[in-house]
Amino acid sequence: MRRAGVVAVALILAVGTRGPARADDIGGQLDAARAAFAKGDSLRTLESAQAAVGALTAKLAEQFTRVLPPPPAGWEAGAASSQPLDEVGGGLTISRGYQKGEAALSVALILDNPAVATAQAMFQPGGIPAGEAGWSHVRIGADDALLRFDPANRDGEILLVLQGRALLQIEGSEIDSQAILTDTAKGWGIGALKKLLGS
Numbered sequence: 054m055r056r057a058g059v060v061a062v063a064l065i066l067a068v069g070t071r072g073p074a075r076a077d078d079i080g081g082q083l084d085a086a087r088a089a090f091a092k093g094d095s096l097r098t099l100e101s102a103q104a105a106v107g108a109l110t111a112k113l114a115e116q117f118t119r120v121l122p123p124p125p126a127g128w129e130a131g132a133a134s135s136q137p138l139d140e141v142g143g144g145l146t147i148s149r150g151y152q153k154g155e156a157a158l159s160v161a162l163i164l165d166n167p168a169v170a171t172a173q174a175m176f177q178p179g180g181i182p183a184g185e186a187g188w189s190h191v192r193i194g195a196d197d198a199l200l201r202f203d204p205a206n207r208d209g210e211i212l213l214v215l216q217g218r219a220l221l222q223i224e225g226s227e228i229d230s231q232a233i234l235t236d237t238a239k240g241w242g243i244g245a246l247k248k249l250l251g252s
Contacts, residue, residue: 079108110137110145116249117147121160122223122240125233128153142167151237155227158237162246163220172222173214175199193238202231211238216250 082105089097114135124130131150138144144166151158163169174180176199181188191200193213202209211234213221221241225234 079105079112082108110135113145114147117145117162117164117246118149120242120246120249121147121149121162122237122242124151125153125158125237128156128158138163138166144169156229156233157226158228158233159224160237161220161222161224163222165218166220169214169218169220172212172220173217175212176214191235193235193241194243196243198235198238200231200234202228202234204230209234211235213238213241215243215246218250219246221246 082101086098086101086105089095089101118133118135121133128151131152133147133149135145135147138146145164146166147162147164149160151160175188176190176197187201187203188199189201191198191211193211196213196215199212200209201211207228208224208226209228209231210222210224215221221238223234223237228234
């Protein structure tokens with residue numbers, strides 16, 4: 054497995070689905086945390102603050118899940134999962150798997166995590182480490198992407214990095230051509246993602 058794939062897989066070791074959160078839920082928990090803090094109740098402050106963080110994470114996961122690409126025609130999509138990356142540099146990851154027979158695609162969106170900078174470095178001249186040949190630059194709409202496909206092993210991946218904050222990755226196994234990677238990558242909601250990132 055290549056370096057970028059190792060980074061992403063290491064981040065997504067355990068995932069959990071999260072339900073939607075309303076803004077008033079988050080605001081209410083923050084108000085409760087402030088009130089408890091004013092009273093000197095540290096335990097209730099912590100509980101309310103953690104609840105607010107959990108609700109905000111769920112809200113973000115719901116929003117960012119919408120930018121994941123749809124499954125290719127004839128493929129089945131699994132449920133999207135999200136996970137905070139507090140223990141590996143911070144940020145958030147959203148992932149989903151697609152299946153067609155033995156062929157599989159793993160889609161991951163990694164946000165505000167050091168893995169983004171690691172991937173971004175690969176886009177620079179000389180950024181691809183020795184021994185990791187096979188990467189090429191391709192265009193996905195107006196954006197630059199890195200593509201790798203190994204026809205002998207029938208696997209590959211495609212990477213995009215947006216604004217230095219988001220890593221968009223699709224890994225494929227038991228796939229017949231690189232076209233399934235590039236075609237699926239064209240389904241990323243790039244415009245919506247840029248808005249969520251604040252541009």
